[in-house]
Amino acid sequence: MFSWLMAKYYDYMLRDAEEKCLKDWRKTLLQDLSGDVLELGCGTGANLSFYPQTIKHLVLAEPNSFMQQQLDLKLKNYPHLSTCILDCFAESIPVPDNSFDVVVSTLLLCSVKNPAIALSEIHRVLRPGGKLLFIEHVAANNNPVRLKWQKRIEPFWKIVQCGCHLTRDTEANILQAGFTLKTINRQSMRGVPAVARPSIWGAAVK
Numbered sequence: 001m002f003s004w005l006m007a008k009y010y011d012y013m014l015r016d017a018e019e020k021c022l023k024d025w026r027k028t029l030l031q032d033l034s035g036d037v038l039e040l041g042c043g044t045g046a047n048l049s050f051y052p053q054t055i056k057h058l059v060l061a062e063p064n065s066f067m068q069q070q071l072d073l074k075l076k077n078y079p080h081l082s083t084c085i086l087d088c089f090a091e092s093i094p095v096p097d098n099s100f101d102v103v104v105s106t107l108l109l110c111s112v113k114n115p116a117i118a119l120s121e122i123h124r125v126l127r128p129g130g131k132l133l134f135i136e137h138v139a140a141n142n143n144p145v146r147l148k149w150q151k152r153i154e155p156f157w158k159i160v161q162c163g164c165h166l167t168r169d170t171e172a173n174i175l176q177a178g179f180t181l182k183t184i185n186r187q188s189m190r191g192v193p194a195v196a197r198p199s200i201w202g203a204a205v206k
Contacts (some may be wrong), residue, residue: 010044012069017191018046022135025185025201026050026106035101038125040090040118041108044070048078059100059120061086061093098127105194108137109173111164119177126206132179135201137189139167143198150195157195166195179204 014022027050032055032125039047042060051058055173058081068085075083088094090105090112097148103122112118122132140146157166171184184202 010070014046014192017189020190021187022046022189022191026134028205029106029135029201030104033102036099037084037102037104038093038095039104039106040093040122040154041105041111042071042105043067045074047104047106047145048074048081051078051081053080055081058083059086059095060084061088061090063087073111089113091121093121095125097113097124099118099125100130100140101127102131102133104133106133107136107137109136109170110138110168113163115168115170115173116177118181119173123177123206124177128206129158131182131206132174132206133202134170134174134204135199136168136170137166137196137199138170140195140198141169146194146198153195169202172206179206 001082020037030047030050031052033052034056036057037051037055038059040061042062045060060071060083062071062085068087071085075133086094086170091114103126104123109115109118126132140150147167154166158164171181182203182205184200186200188197189199190197
């Protein structure tokens with residue numbers, strides 16, 4: 001039931017955050033892309049309007065069938081993009097090694113079951129020198145009071161937010177997977193509850 005509700009109201013729930021910051025972050029990250037691109041956990045397609053025509057091919061991976069339905073409707077508005085939908089989880093991407101120039105992960109690594117395996121898979125499918133572009137909310141490691149509240153709320157939060165975690169150290173996980181950080185911005189995601197505001201976004205290179 002929660003998966004259906006999440007898909008139905010996902011765009012509405014993030015509308016305020018999109019207007020206050022996420023749209024700007026997405027635009028900055030995606031505006032200069034080219035080559036073969038994989039977006040993991042693409043959801044309802046929030047990034048679609050920011051992909052440039054310089055992309056050769058865009059693979060959209062989404063395991064939630066309800067999200068896929070919303071995505072199919074949006075794709076009709078972007079006939080200039082060469083796309084296909086892949087039904088898979090980030091921990092098991094059914095493509096050969098070195099398949100993509102760019103992997104996009106926006107608000108995904110908070111909810112995968114095993115971020116280490118997911119990042120290992122991302123590293124595997126990227127070509128040498130390929131980029132991981134990310135927007136993720138993370139643990140408030142520099143704010144002990146907020147971190148304490150994140151830990152208290154997380155068990156309930158994971159249930160109602162379809163497995164989303166509040167306390168993941170995604171920056172450390174990216175580095176441990178073998179990536180080198182090219183750019184990273186540590187900012188507050190305005191327009192969401194305070195426990196989900198600490199965020200990072202940027203690019204990492206294989």
